[in-house]
Amino acid sequence: MRKAIVPLFAASGLIFMTAPILIARAPYESTMGLVQKIFYFHFPPAILMLVSSIFCGILSGLFLIKKRPVFDWMAFAAAELTVLYGAMAMVTGPLWARKAWGVWWQWDARLTMSLLMWMVFVSYLLLRRYGGPGSETLAAGLALFGMATAPFVYLSVNIWRTIHPLTSVVPTLPVDFALPLWYAFLGFFLMYLALMALRVRIEEQRAMLDQLYLESEE
Amino acid sequence: MNAFWRVVWVVARKDLAIEARSRELINTTVFFAVSCVVVFSVSFVGEGGDGRAIGDAAAGILWIAIAFSGTLALGRTFERERYGDTLRALLLAPGARAAVYVGKLLGIIALLIATQVVVVPLVALLFQASLFEHFGMVAALLVAGTIGFASVGTLFAAMLARARSRDVLLPILLYPVTIPVMIAGVRGTSALLAAEPQLDMARLWIMLLVSFDVVFVTLSLWTFESLMTE
Numbered sequence: 001m002r003k004a005i006v007p008l009f010a011a012s013g014l015i016f017m018t019a020p021i022l023i024a025r026a027p028y029e030s031t032m033g034l035v036q037k038i039f040y041f042h043f044p045p046a047i048l049m050l051v052s053s054i055f056c057g058i059l060s061g062l063f064l065i066k067k068r069p070v071f072d073w074m075a076f077a078a079a080e081l082t083v084l085y086g087a088m089a090m091v092t093g094p095l096w097a098r099k100a101w102g103v104w105w106q107w108d109a110r111l112t113m114s115l116l117m118w119m120v121f122v123s124y125l126l127l128r129r130y131g132g133p134g135s136e137t138l139a140a141g142l143a144l145f146g147m148a149t150a151p152f153v154y155l156s157v158n159i160w161r162t163i164h165p166l167t168s169v170v171p172t173l174p175v176d177f178a179l180p181l182w183y184a185f186l187g188f189f190l191m192y193l194a195l196m197a198l199r200v201r202i203e204e205q206r207a208m209l210d211q212l213y214l215e216s217e218e
Numbered sequence: 219m220n221a222f223w224r225v226v227w228v229v230a231r232k233d234l235a236i237e238a239r240s241r242e243l244i245n246t247t248v249f250f251a252v253s254c255v256v257v258f259s260v261s262f263v264g265e266g267g268d269g270r271a272i273g274d275a276a277a278g279i280l281w282i283a284i285a286f287s288g289t290l291a292l293g294r295t296f297e298r299e300r301y302g303d304t305l306r307a308l309l310l311a312p313g314a315r316a317a318v319y320v321g322k323l324l325g326i327i328a329l330l331i332a333t334q335v336v337v338v339p340l341v342a343l344l345f346q347a348s349l350f351e352h353f354g355m356v357a358a359l360l361v362a363g364t365i366g367f368a369s370v371g372t373l374f375a376a377m378l379a380r381a382r383s384r385d386v387l388l389p390i391l392l393y394p395v396t397i398p399v400m401i402a403g404v405r406g407t408s409a410l411l412a413a414e415p416q417l418d419m420a421r422l423w424i425m426l427l428v429s430f431d432v433v434f435v436t437l438s439l440w441t442f443e444s445l446m447t448e
Binding site: 064065112113116119120122123126127130131132134135137138140141142144145146148149152 | 370373374377378380381382383387390391393394395397398401433434437441444445447
């Protein structure tokens with residue numbers, strides 16, 4: 001895991017440097033034109049936020065059952081990354097919406113549910129920061145509730161009529177659009193892995209330091 | 219199964235007996251809910267006019283009053299356990315942990331419903347809201363919404379009972395998770411309060427609330443045990 005951090009950062013950096021070329025060469029979408037290009041930076045973090053929240057929930061469940069600290073470190077990292085990627089999706093979303101829908105924000109099902117999920121994970125971080133000793137167990141319980149909102153976020157556009165595009169859009173994209181999209185996605189994904197590895201390593205070191213501190217006290 | 223329900227009954231009866239003698243929570247919670255309604259009525263009812271709230275504000279005010287006073291009551295019930303050092307005793311009691319949770323939950327639901335008995339007529343009176351026209355549906359919305367809110371609330375309040383800065387953390391954790399319940403409650407109630415009551419719409423929201431209840435109660439029962447171990 002540790003040896004992979006630098007190559008992962010390098011690979012995602014390389015992709016982020018070259019992705020604009022592919023995105024610039026992709027054809028213009030017929031109705032939205034240039035504005036639609038935000039899509040390449042909106043969809044990947046949004047999907048990764050969802051995946052990350054589910055990942056955090058599963059790891060938290062494992063931590064509650066098995067009590068192994070490594071699950072907790074990974075769940076903590078996943079929660080932070082959920083908030084980070086959610087913030088990216090929620091900055092790029094309104095920028096696009098302003099041009100495409102004429103408003104910055106709309107209280108439709110997809111947007112509301114995404115915001116709520118993001119808030120659950122922000123509260124997770126607040127709990128861990130200010131909850132005092134034992135808060136990692138409590139946060140794990142909260143993450144399970146956060147994970148329970150993920151299917152609602154994903155399916156909300158199909159169940160309720162909203163102005164957000166449906167989930168069927170991405171799988172049926174023509175290849176000219178799909179290629180830069182998945183290329184950008186790969187960049188975001190590798191960055192996710194790199195940050196996750198780095199974050200887990202920090203927690204690992206912190207636990208080791210605590211251990212050493214305790215031993216020197218005795 | 220019988221032993222399970224006996225523990226549930228003992229825990230719930232204990233809380234209700236304390237409440238019947240001190241009336242601490244019911245008095246403070248009801249008065250807090252009334253204050254909430256009054257504060258909102260000042261903001262959402264224009265001077266003169268017909269005395270009705272702007273738009274569907276009546277439904278929103280009712281649910282906000284329930285959520286706010288519910289948060290306060292949740293914090294207090296576990297504060298009481300902590301103050302008397304009885305939380306550990308409760309958890310050490312023989313019988314399933316989940317039974318302790320269900321007992322606590324029933325006590326809180328009873329308290330919140332008692333609050334609603336006061337708040338619902340008050341909202342109907344102050345905002346000329348026709349809450350009693352389809353009373354069965356309104357009651358179903360309130361009960362389903364209260365169960366959803368209280369099930370998550372009881373779990374979070376219990377697990378936060380020993381955490382630092384629990385007073386502020388409880389609403390911070392509780393609201394994002396329970397906002398779907400609030401949305402369903404408010405939308406369902408305002409569908410009933412509309413000039414042309416939309417019964418189908420309200421029924422749909424009740425169904426949604428019931429499905430939230432199932433998810434929340436299942437998750438809470440499943441996690442209560444592992445979250446309350448020391």
